Amino acid sequence: MSSAHGSGSEAAVLNGVTVLVVEDSWHVAKAMKSALEQRGMHVVGPAANTSQARQLAAEQKPKLALVDVNLKTELACGLIEELHGQGIQVIVVSGYTVPPLPEGMVAAFLQKPITESDLITMLCATVARLH
Numbered sequence: 001m002s003s004a005h006g007s008g009s010e011a012a013v014l015n016g017v018t019v020l021v022v023e024d025s026w027h028v029a030k031a032m033k034s035a036l037e038q039r040g041m042h043v044v045g046p047a048a049n050t051s052q053a054r055q056l057a058a059e060q061k062p063k064l065a066l067v068d069v070n071l072k073t074e075l076a077c078g079l080i081e082e083l084h085g086q087g088i089q090v091i092v093v094s095g096y097t098v099p100p101l102p103e104g105m106v107a108a109f110l111q112k113p114i115t116e117s118d119l120i121t122m123l124c125a126t127v128a129r130l131h
Helices: 008-014 026-038 050-060 077-085 116-130
Strands: 018-022 042-047 064-067 089-094 108-111
Touching: 008 116, 018 026, 018 050, 026 042, 026 116, 042 050, 050 064, 050 077, 064 077, 064 116, 077 089, 089 116, 108 116
Parallel strands: 018 042, 018 064, 064 089, 089 108
Antiparallel strands: none
16 A cells, blocks of 8 residues: 555544454555554454454444455455444455445445555545544
8 A cells, every 4th residue: 555644634534433454465454554543543453354353343343444355265245244234334445346245335445456545535535424
């Protein structure tokens, strides 16, 4: 993920918001976590599989989740449906052009490769809809 620093107003919107990161690629997960924490977000995870993600979501009750659909040994479609059912806004970050997901389950979609700027812009827009 390439870096681009945003404005201070973004930090105000994202500050203190709890977000679950579900990503099996260590370097992508680490970059996401760092970018989100720099903006004051409380990052849960990252989780590399759906089992870890379910446990973290139950314990931490995030408002948002960034989820890669294609994890190493499984697809996260069922997890995305469960998170949506719990009222968690799901942003899918995937290499798929169109992820294999039911209509209405996803708050937003970002196709990899993504930039830090794209990620933060999408998070800000999603958080703004929560209020």
